[in-house]
Amino acid sequence: MASMNPNIRIFEDLNKLSAAAADLWIESARQALQERGRFLIALSGGGTPMNLYRLMAHEPYRSQVDWSRAHIFWGDERCVPPDDPESSYGQAKQTFLDQVAIPDENVHRVASDLEPAAAAEDYARILGRFAESGLAFPRFDLVLLGMGEDGHTASLFPGSPVDVSTPTLAVTAHYQNRPANRVTLTPIVFNAARRIMFLAAGAAKAETLVHVLKEGYNPSLYPAQRIRPVNGQVIWMIDQAAAGKLSQER
Numbered sequence: 001m002a003s004m005n006p007n008i009r010i011f012e013d014l015n016k017l018s019a020a021a022a023d024l025w026i027e028s029a030r031q032a033l034q035e036r037g038r039f040l041i042a043l044s045g046g047g048t049p050m051n052l053y054r055l056m057a058h059e060p061y062r063s064q065v066d067w068s069r070a071h072i073f074w075g076d077e078r079c080v081p082p083d084d085p086e087s088s089y090g091q092a093k094q095t096f097l098d099q100v101a102i103p104d105e106n107v108h109r110v111a112s113d114l115e116p117a118a119a120a121e122d123y124a125r126i127l128g129r130f131a132e133s134g135l136a137f138p139r140f141d142l143v144l145l146g147m148g149e150d151g152h153t154a155s156l157f158p159g160s161p162v163d164v165s166t167p168t169l170a171v172t173a174h175y176q177n178r179p180a181n182r183v184t185l186t187p188i189v190f191n192a193a194r195r196i197m198f199l200a201a202g203a204a205k206a207e208t209l210v211h212v213l214k215e216g217y218n219p220s221l222y223p224a225q226r227i228r229p230v231n232g233q234v235i236w237m238i239d240q241a242a243a244g245k246l247s248q249e250r
């Protein structure tokens with residue numbers, strides 16, 4: 001049953017939001033390791049998760065995850081070299097992956113130096129290596145997602161095709177001054193996840209959150225609404241600034 005009543009948790013500020021997200025990360029990992037002996041997480045790019053990534057690189061959080069049995073993926077990636085400041089992989093590597101004892105072979109970056117279509121095909125093959133439940137890809141234990149001011153999530157942008165049957169997609173999109181060519185997971189992968197945690201902070205997201213969380217289903221205009229896991233939990237972790245218009249719901 002798709003989660004029709006999203007679980008919305010509002011925090012005073014981004015620091016408190018990030019600490020709660022770190023606790024949920026640890027809980028998700030503990031449960032996955034107990035049930036399946038491995039923890040599969042898909043990270044997000046953008047600025048909002050940076051505080052969370054920094055927390056995971058230090059105590060008391062770092063030692064609460066068995067990194068040797070964790071596998072890191074990305075929900076989307078910009079088609080730039082891995083050492084480019086705009087690389088979501090490079091951002092996570094610098095911020096926490098280099099500080100935790102995770103085997104290199106457990107970090108599954110998008111081959112962002114390939115042509116976008118080839119990188120998307122390559123990533124679909126990597127996902128296939130972790131396939132389960134009769135799918136061509138894994139059921140992620142935790143997916144971190146952000147939300148753009150335009151309602152996009154990962155690299156699913158307004159106006160992009162809604163019903164896509166492939167697990168990955170090469171897209172070209174223009175958002176703020178970020179790299180345009182990207183590879184993204186698609187809703188069939190996200191919606192197979194066991195837990196999805198959206199992180200959204202700042203007043204600039206407040207209006208869009210009303211459209212996404214409180215108004216009709218309009219997935220072409222608000223792609224974040226396409227994230228409706230079939231058998232999984234969606235948790236919106238938002239700060240008071242981003243929640244500013246939710247309480248005055250229309």
Ligand code: 6PG
Binds near residue numbers: 076148154155175
């Ligand atoms: C990316 C992300 C993207 C991001 C949103 C929100 O690679 O940029 O996948 O979907 O989560 O654009 O970005 P902020 O957290 O910077 O607002």
